[in-house]
Amino acid sequence: MIFEYAPAPESRAITTIKPKYGHFIGGKFVAGSKHFATINPATEEVLSQIALAGKAEVDAAVKAARKAYTSTWSKTSGKERGKYLFRIARFLQERAREFAVLETLDNGKPIRESRDSDIPLAAAHFFYHAGWADKLEYAGLGSSPKPLGVAGQIIPWNFPLLMLAWKVAPALATGNTVVLKPAESTSLTALLFAEVCQQAELPAGVVNIVTGDGSTGALIVNHPGIDKIAFTGSTEVGKIIARSVAPTKKSVTLELGGKGANIVFEDAAIDETVEGIIDGIFFNQGHVCCAGSRLLLQENIAEEVLHKLKKRMEKIRVGDPLDKNTDVGAINSKEQLAKIVELAKVGDAEGGQRWSPASELPKKGYWFAPTIFTGVTSAHRIAREEIFGPVLSVLTFRTPQEAIEKANNTPFGLSAGIWGEKGSRTLWAAQQLRAGVIWSNSFNKFDPTSPFGGYKESGWGREGGRHGLAAYLKGVTGE
Amino acid sequence: MNFYGLVDGSEASLKNYLKTLSGVDQVGANARAAMLSTRSIKTSSKRWAIDTAISMVDLTTLEGADTVGKVEAICTKAVRPDPTDSSVPSVGAICVYNDMVAVARKHLDLIGGKHVPVAAVSTAFPSGRASIEVKVLDTQDAIDAGASEIDMVIDRGAFLEGRLIDVFNEIVTIRQVCGDKAHLKVIFETGELVTYDNVRKASFLAMAAGADFIKTSTGKVAPAATAPVVLVMLEAVRDFYEMTQKRIGVKPAGGIRNTKDAIKQLVLVKEVAGEEWLNSKLFRIGASALLNDLLMQRMKMDNGYYASPTYVSVD
Numbered sequence: 001m002i003f004e005y006a007p008a009p010e011s012r013a014i015t016t017i018k019p020k021y022g023h024f025i026g027g028k029f030v031a032g033s034k035h036f037a038t039i040n041p042a043t044e045e046v047l048s049q050i051a052l053a054g055k056a057e058v059d060a061a062v063k064a065a066r067k068a069y070t071s072t073w074s075k076t077s078g079k080e081r082g083k084y085l086f087r088i089a090r091f092l093q094e095r096a097r098e099f100a101v102l103e104t105l106d107n108g109k110p111i112r113e114s115r116d117s118d119i120p121l122a123a124a125h126f127f128y129h130a131g132w133a134d135k136l137e138y139a140g141l142g143s144s145p146k147p148l149g150v151a152g153q154i155i156p157w158n159f160p161l162l163m164l165a166w167k168v169a170p171a172l173a174t175g176n177t178v179v180l181k182p183a184e185s186t187s188l189t190a191l192l193f194a195e196v197c198q199q200a201e202l203p204a205g206v207v208n209i210v211t212g213d214g215s216t217g218a219l220i221v222n223h224p225g226i227d228k229i230a231f232t233g234s235t236e237v238g239k240i241i242a243r244s245v246a247p248t249k250k251s252v253t254l255e256l257g258g259k260g261a262n263i264v265f266e267d268a269a270i271d272e273t274v275e276g277i278i279d280g281i282f283f284n285q286g287h288v289c290c291a292g293s294r295l296l297l298q299e300n301i302a303e304e305v306l307h308k309l310k311k312r313m314e315k316i317r318v319g320d321p322l323d324k325n326t327d328v329g330a331i332n333s334k335e336q337l338a339k340i341v342e343l344a345k346v347g348d349a350e351g352g353q354r355w356s357p358a359s360e361l362p363k364k365g366y367w368f369a370p371t372i373f374t375g376v377t378s379a380h381r382i383a384r385e386e387i388f389g390p391v392l393s394v395l396t397f398r399t400p401q402e403a404i405e406k407a408n409n410t411p412f413g414l415s416a417g418i419w420g421e422k423g424s425r426t427l428w429a430a431q432q433l434r435a436g437v438i439w440s441n442s443f444n445k446f447d448p449t450s451p452f453g454g455y456k457e458s459g460w461g462r463e464g465g466r467h468g469l470a471a472y473l474k475g476v477t478g479e
Numbered sequence: 480m481n482f483y484g485l486v487d488g489s490e491a492s493l494k495n496y497l498k499t500l501s502g503v504d505q506v507g508a509n510a511r512a513a514m515l516s517t518r519s520i521k522t523s524s525k526r527w528a529i530d531t532a533i534s535m536v537d538l539t540t541l542e543g544a545d546t547v548g549k550v551e552a553i554c555t556k557a558v559r560p561d562p563t564d565s566s567v568p569s570v571g572a573i574c575v576y577n578d579m580v581a582v583a584r585k586h587l588d589l590i591g592g593k594h595v596p597v598a599a600v601s602t603a604f605p606s607g608r609a610s611i612e613v614k615v616l617d618t619q620d621a622i623d624a625g626a627s628e629i630d631m632v633i634d635r636g637a638f639l640e641g642r643l644i645d646v647f648n649e650i651v652t653i654r655q656v657c658g659d660k661a662h663l664k665v666i667f668e669t670g671e672l673v674t675y676d677n678v679r680k681a682s683f684l685a686m687a688a689g690a691d692f693i694k695t696s697t698g699k700v701a702p703a704a705t706a707p708v709v710l711v712m713l714e715a716v717r718d719f720y721e722m723t724q725k726r727i728g729v730k731p732a733g734g735i736r737n738t739k740d741a742i743k744q745l746v747l748v749k750e751v752a753g754e755e756w757l758n759s760k761l762f763r764i765g766a767s768a769l770l771n772d773l774l775m776q777r778m779k780m781d782n783g784y785y786a787s788p789t790y791v792s793v794d
Binding site: 001002003004005006007008112116267268269271272273275276315324325421442 | 501502503504506507508510511517518519520521522523524525527528531714745749750754757
């Protein structure tokens with residue numbers, strides 16, 4: 001290559017990672033009892049020791065949240081709550097670079113994404129909900145909407161800070177207090193967010209953060225002192241949560257898995273469609289619940305699109321997530337990598353044709369090359385199960401009706417994309433698709449004003465927008 | 480002429496050929512160009528990019544106030560952009576109005592710049608508002624004076640009226656005038672075509688008609704060489720190569736004033752068309768002020784500090 005980009009790594013100097021962390025309960029950091037390691041998935045370097053919350057810690061966090069709710073937060077006016085949210089948003093912006101570097105170190109995602117997408121969107125969620133805090137009466141959700149109380153929130157590892165923002169911002173804006181548990185493998189930005197809460201002088205106990213694994217999550221879900229559970233994660237765990245809370249009075253919102261269909265009609269603008277396909281499946285290494293992991297190509301353009309897609313994939317830069325020119329970073333964990341490898345093997349065994357661009361992956365860390373499977377049909381497992389990695393299944397269709405049938409032929413219903421220049425057909429297709437989010441000539445675009453959530457096994461309720469407020473208010477449903 | 484077998488010269492065949500083009504989604508093209516502009520080019524790759532960009536500059540003066548003295552001055556600069564450092568490459572070409580072609584050619588030859596071609600803007604540049612007879616004479620005149628590159632403008636009025644065959648025929652005619660004596664660059668004035676669909680259509684039209692290069696703008700209309708417009712044109716030459724095995728060059732012109740912008744252009748070339756286009760035979764940058772910024776950045780990389788602008792020559 002004559003024009004090889006020299007390494008352009010973002011400096012780590014802006015972050016300070018402590019050797020060991022505790023929990024954030026009642027406005028203070030408290031030491032944990034047991035710990036586990038959190039690693040940088042790009043290098044397998046141990047970054048820190050994260051505390052594993054047991055019953056005592058979860059009890060303390062719920063107690064602190066309840067106390068803050070009854071004594072302070074439920075009595076704080078919407079205008080005042082809004083001020084805190086604005087302050088948090090501004091601190092997130094001020095410390096954006098620090099958050100971005102830390103997110104990339106702990107998660108493995110490219111710095112370009114944490115810098116240009118995760119952190120700005122997280123700040124935007126706080127700004128947006130800050131604006132709602134004193135206007136809830138006018139949201140069309142009743143004349144005097146009331147908070148639920150204490151919300152238990154469990155978030156995934158794919159967008160650690162952003163998912164925290166999706167959960168915490170609406171909860172606080174509507175007057176709830178929270179006990180939040182970040183994912184086991186990505187706790188660091190949540191713990192840095194706890195510092196921001198202190199910096200913003202948020203009343204003690206309004207936000208409590210306990211770290212841990214699934215056992216900690218179960219303690220939160222089953223805790224009698226919690227009024228609402230908000231969970232983002234796998235459908236498998238979502239079902240367990242739904243069963244646990246069914247006999248209780250707890251409100252629930254679930255944002256679960258997906259197998260998004262990205263439908264390309266014959267008149268689509270091909271080059272931009274190829275970009276959209278790339279964004280749809282390789283953004284964040286494909287660790288995206290709404291990823292466009294099923295590509296549905298109209299048969300008469302399938303060959304051309306695939307040719308251009310492969311050419312484009314050859315230009316994807318996989319490697320050091322801290323390098324500003326990296327497009328695809330590391331797989332978040334060993335377990336996730338094993339799952340992707342296994343499902344890709346299933347794809348091979350089922351007769352799918354696997355293709356990846358020639359590239360050298362780093363020796364250390366967890367990596368999986370961007371991959372497409374062609375010759376996939378609706379009966380293949382890789383067309384049905386969520387892989388949650390950089391693996392695209394390519395199917396074809398002959399007519400718009402067939403495209404819709406195939407797109408809807410899934411237990412999931414989170415997202416879909418429609419590519420084509422014919423507006424009438426796009427609107428028709430959007431009405432037929434059973435998916436919560438539908439993008440037209442774009443994919444994976446997020447905005448706090450837009451509600452997000454799924455049909456069927458992709459979840460209950462909506463997050464973001466006016467609809468998202470309903471999930472944290474009494475007497476209104478999230479749907 | 481067989482137009483690569485794509486068009487037989489009839490209006491119907493031209494329409495059919497252009498009908499096969501897929502559209503360009505404006506939002507998507509802007510997003511792709513914006514993403515590529517975040518590429519971070521450092522150290523050795525920056526050094527390579529600066530020298531390559533210098534070798535691609537079509538050093539331009541297109542003013543009513545151009546004089547023999549002014550043209551001779553930029554010719555001198557074109558051959559040795561940095562008089563104190565002979566490792567700096569010569570620029571890609573000199574670009575002047577017709578009547579200055581002979582002046583430029585003579586001066587370049589005199590100072591050891593035989594390798595630097597002279598490009599003339601032609602066909603009633605910049606508006607293109609003249610009869611085809613005048614345009615032919617204009618072009619012939621420039622070639623006779625020693626121009627080995629012709630930068631012609633298309634008839635944007637005809638394009639926007641839908642008289643694509645007239646635009647096509649005009650390019651074919653000028654191509655014939657150029658013969659094997661001059662390279663033909665076809666200027667679209669993308670600021671007047673406005674939509675990316677038009678840019679893509681104009682690109683395929685001009686390439687089939689025999690353009691050696693497709694060029695964004697005259698420099699007299701804003702916006703000129705925006706990143707998404709260059710992206711669309713680079714996609715066009717890439718696709719045209721797949722169709723015909725012929726590589727057409729691209730020349731953004733207008734609005735590229737500093738090193739950062741020039742490096743962004745090179746990133747676009749690398750990631751959209753491919754590295755085969757990363758040389759002055761297939762990529763040029765029409766500019767005047769850019770060269771000095773490239774030289775200053777080059778000095779900065781060598782010396783570790785920014786020198787005063789007085790260390791580079793004024794044009």
